[in-house]
Amino acid sequence: MERVGIVAFQGDFARHAAVVSSLGALPIEVRTRGDLRLVDRLIIPGGESTTIGMLMEREELITAVRSRMESGMPVFGTCAGMILLADEILESEQPRIGGLAITIRRNAYGRQIESFETVLRAPAISPRPLEAVFIRAPVVEAVNGRAQTLAEYEGHAVIVRQGSVLGAAFHPELTDDPAVHRYFLAL
Amino acid sequence: MNEPLWSQRQQSTWKTKLGLAEMLKGGVIMDVTTVEQAQIAAEAGAQAVMALERVPADIRAQGGVARMSDPGMIAEIQKAVSIPVMAKCRIGHFVEAQILEALGVDFIDESEVLTPADDCYHVDKCRFRVPFVCGCRDLGEALRRIGEGAALIRTKGEAGTGDVVEAVRHLRALRDGIRRLTNLPSEELMNEAKTLGAPYDLVVEVSQTGKLPVPNFSAGGVATPADAALMMQLGAEAVFVGSGVFKSGDPVKRARAIVDAVAHYQDPARLVELSRDLGESMSGIASGGLDQQARLAGRGW
Numbered sequence: 001m002e003r004v005g006i007v008a009f010q011g012d013f014a015r016h017a018a019v020v021s022s023l024g025a026l027p028i029e030v031r032t033r034g035d036l037r038l039v040d041r042l043i044i045p046g047g048e049s050t051t052i053g054m055l056m057e058r059e060e061l062i063t064a065v066r067s068r069m070e071s072g073m074p075v076f077g078t079c080a081g082m083i084l085l086a087d088e089i090l091e092s093e094q095p096r097i098g099g100l101a102i103t104i105r106r107n108a109y110g111r112q113i114e115s116f117e118t119v120l121r122a123p124a125i126s127p128r129p130l131e132a133v134f135i136r137a138p139v140v141e142a143v144n145g146r147a148q149t150l151a152e153y154e155g156h157a158v159i160v161r162q163g164s165v166l167g168a169a170f171h172p173e174l175t176d177d178p179a180v181h182r183y184f185l186a187l
Numbered sequence: 188m189n190e191p192l193w194s195q196r197q198q199s200t201w202k203t204k205l206g207l208a209e210m211l212k213g214g215v216i217m218d219v220t221t222v223e224q225a226q227i228a229a230e231a232g233a234q235a236v237m238a239l240e241r242v243p244a245d246i247r248a249q250g251g252v253a254r255m256s257d258p259g260m261i262a263e264i265q266k267a268v269s270i271p272v273m274a275k276c277r278i279g280h281f282v283e284a285q286i287l288e289a290l291g292v293d294f295i296d297e298s299e300v301l302t303p304a305d306d307c308y309h310v311d312k313c314r315f316r317v318p319f320v321c322g323c324r325d326l327g328e329a330l331r332r333i334g335e336g337a338a339l340i341r342t343k344g345e346a347g348t349g350d351v352v353e354a355v356r357h358l359r360a361l362r363d364g365i366r367r368l369t370n371l372p373s374e375e376l377m378n379e380a381k382t383l384g385a386p387y388d389l390v391v392e393v394s395q396t397g398k399l400p401v402p403n404f405s406a407g408g409v410a411t412p413a414d415a416a417l418m419m420q421l422g423a424e425a426v427f428v429g430s431g432v433f434k435s436g437d438p439v440k441r442a443r444a445i446v447d448a449v450a451h452y453q454d455p456a457r458l459v460e461l462s463r464d465l466g467e468s469m470s471g472i473a474s475g476g477l478d479q480q481a482r483l484a485g486r487g488w
Binding site: 008009010011012013014015031046047048050051054055058079080092106107110111112113115116117133134135136171174 | 214
């Protein structure tokens with residue numbers, strides 16, 4: 001059975017675990033480097049990217065995840081997780097993993113009252129429209145190099161893939177449609 | 188066919204409100220009174236801050252009417268940190284809530300720590316776009332607040348005491364109430380709703396799912412990393428720390444230790460390290476010695 005690690009310091013890691021289970025894979029909470037060794041692939045959940053990054057750095061998980069990524073471990077980040085995977089975060093020196101050649105701006109839609117729901121088209125991922133919940137979401141300002149845009153909203157990339165690294169600016173784990181997770185599990 | 192559950196029938200904003208509450212699981216929300224404290228909290232790894240003029244320990248000590256904080260002070264803190272900023276309004280004071288929403292706070296705490304503005308009714312939270320968190324002492328109170336639109340519940344504890352006993356009591360009471368509902372046959376649920384003083388639809392949902400339809404955090408009395416880990420092991424999904432950090436001897440160190448204790452709450456070896464050499468804890472007040480008047484948890488209906 002595919003063992004899917006979920007960084008479980010903070011954020012909606014339990015929601016990701018539920019989706020992973022529903023797809024027949026085994027979710028494993030990752031809080032230490034020892035936990036990371038047990039998993040075949042990794043999800044970085046939504047939450048506060050500064051908090052998650054800081055706690056990962058304290059556990060030396062940032063370098064450990066980077067080196068697993070170099071040897072091909074697939075990684076999927078949603079919202080805060082996508083920020084941590086971005087090579088460039090505007091106006092921020094926060095700890096990050098990198099791996100997606102994108103430039104991202106945090107909280108770009110404004111404060112919580114600007115959070116919203118919408119519907120996206122992502123033909124590479126699902127023939128059906130994807131429900132998308134954006135919460136204090138980041139905006140991808142630029143997609144560079146080898147990164148590929150798989151879905152857009154109002155002219156900005158909201159799902160980006162680069163090799164086996166996948167990022168979504170919204171929260172597929174908060175809806176009942178597991179299409180994005182299914183796509184990740186096939187990477 | 189089964190009717191859709193109560194939370195499946197809520198309007199679209201419910202998902203974004205509840206979504207932010209989901210994003211706050213597993214972390215620490217700290218009370219801060221200045222920009223400097225907000226920065227200390229953010230650098231320690233707090234996932235959100237609660238901006239207020241006086242921490243509960245000072246409200247307790249100084250007495251008088253405790254109201255919503257000065258919007259100017261909240262705005263300064265919003266500018267200083269990138270994490271979500273919460274603020275408190277008085278129970279039932281829907282105009283304070285309107286002001287906080289217009290200010291763009293990320294969550295409003297309709298809080299018993301402030302002096303209640305209404306001694307019968309809470310704010311109708313469904314009418315707001317901003318999400319609310321409310322306190323509870325038991326399941327009935329939690330479901331009344333959720334029925335009014337709260338997207339997040341925190342057990343109350345006894346704020347500003349540094350004594351965790353009430354936090355434990357309220358969390359245990361809430362979880363006992365949930366467990367009890369899951370064992371009741373469906374024909375007993377209407378009567379149970381009457382006894383609890385809770386909306387019937389929510390009673391049905393909890394009896395079917397075995398959990399609240401919103402996240403459940405803990406508040407009121409956490410002063411040490413061990414206290415924070417205790418609340419997490421008892422089933423809280425995140426922890427509010429009020430006076431415990433900035434009324435202690437070394438707030439920088441204690442803030443970080445409490446954040447790390449919540450992240451590693453199941454690892455006693457880590458808790459040893461985190462509990463070491465923290466300097467003085469807030470001295471606190473044993474909550475058993477408080478008379479009824481001095482208890483904040485009794486506010487809310």
